[in-house]
Amino acid sequence: MSSPMDSFGTRLDAALNARGSLCVGIDPHPGLLTGWGLADDLVSLERFSLTCAEALADTVAVVKPQSAFFERFGSRGIAVLERTIAACRDAGALVLLDVKRGDIGSTMTAYAQAYLDPSSDLAVDAITVSPYLGLGSLQPAFDVAAEHGCGVFVLGLTSNPEGPEVQHARRPDGRSVAQSVIDALAARNAGAQPLGDFGVVVGATIGESVADLGALNGPYLVPGIGAQGGSAEDVRRIFGAGLAAVLPSSSREVLRHGPDTGALRQAAARSIDEFAFLRR
Numbered sequence: 657m658s659s660p661m662d663s664f665g666t667r668l669d670a671a672l673n674a675r676g677s678l679c680v681g682i683d684p685h686p687g688l689l690t691g692w693g694l695a696d697d698l699v700s701l702e703r704f705s706l707t708c709a710e711a712l713a714d715t716v717a718v719v720k721p722q723s724a725f726f727e728r729f730g731s732r733g734i735a736v737l738e739r740t741i742a743a744c745r746d747a748g749a750l751v752l753l754d755v756k757r758g759d760i761g762s763t764m765t766a767y768a769q770a771y772l773d774p775s776s777d778l779a780v781d782a783i784t785v786s787p788y789l790g791l792g793s794l795q796p797a798f799d800v801a802a803e804h805g806c807g808v809f810v811l812g813l814t815s816n817p818e819g820p821e822v823q824h825a826r827r828p829d830g831r832s833v834a835q836s837v838i839d840a841l842a843a844r845n846a847g848a849q850p851l852g853d854f855g856v857v858v859g860a861t862i863g864e865s866v867a868d869l870g871a872l873n874g875p876y877l878v879p880g881i882g883a884q885g886g887s888a889e890d891v892r893r894i895f896g897a898g899l900a901a902v903l904p905s906s907s908r909e910v911l912r913h914g915p916d917t918g919a920l921r922q923a924a925a926r927s928i929d930e931f932a933f934l935r936r
């Protein structure tokens with residue numbers, strides 16, 4: 657068992673061992689609200705999100721609320737996000753907040769405090785960040801995360817078709833931008849046992865990887881499963897069976913089974929089974 661004082665890498669490794677390799681995104685999409693027979697309003701946002709927390713947070717290793725769908729409703733939406741985070745953490749899931757932040761260092765410090773300092777109402781276990789102001793600009797997030805036993809996932813090879821124009825670009829030293837992100841985080845994770853705190857996002861839809869994924873010693877978050885066309889076979893092909901720190905992430909593919917909590921649980925359980933090969 658891990659303890660709250662452990663590093664994020666240690667806590668994630670323990671959660672993957674105990675619960676299997678799956679992250680479920682809580683994305684209260686207008687289309688999903690409609691599919692659940694709900695209106696596109698604040699009350700429905702809360703019902704949807706707390707139903708997800710109730711159905712999933714005591715069984716899946718990681719839940720990933722998508723901040724944008726809460727921010728859409730302003731401050732009251734953020735309050736729902738805070739309650740959703742609390743419900744998920746109380747039920748034992750690690751919470752990875754998908755906020756994709758990235759800014760100059762001094763501003764990044766404030767973002768890191770908002771999401772990674774335990775005194776914040778929005779405190780979570782990890783966040784997603786964007787490296788396109790330069791990876792070094794994210795240093796405050798790495799520092800605040802390490803101080804509080806949290807993790808940071810940096811965009812590497814994203815699942816959307818527009819990503820390659822930036823992420824495949826070659827630097828003067830010949831490496832792709834994505835490879836330089838992976839290498840910089842591998843250096844920060846070096847020597848960490850069982851796993852470093854700093855992860856990279858690699859979509860299941862990228863086709864052939866243009867980067868060497870082997871040396872990260874940290875977690876890979878792999879969105880794009882299901883609704884965006886990625887599959888367990890893609891994950892196997894991109895990472896090989898040996899990479900134990902791969903965290904497949906699925907939102908609509910699981911959430912479309914709601915609002916029935918039993919059906920949501922079953923959908924998550926099927927995905928966990930499908931990805932069982934990752935931890936063998």
Ligand SMILES: O=C(O)c1cc(=O)[nH]c(=O)n1[C@@H]1O[C@H](COP(=O)(O)O)[C@@H](O)[C@H]1O
Pocket residue numbers: 681683722754784813814815816857858859879880881882883884905906907908909
């Ligand atoms: O960081 C992410 O989670 C992310 C990165 C990426 O490359 N692609 C991607 O789809 N995501 C997020 O993962 C979720 C995917 O949702 P589904 O396509 O419904 O599974 C959304 O919240 C996206 O914002």
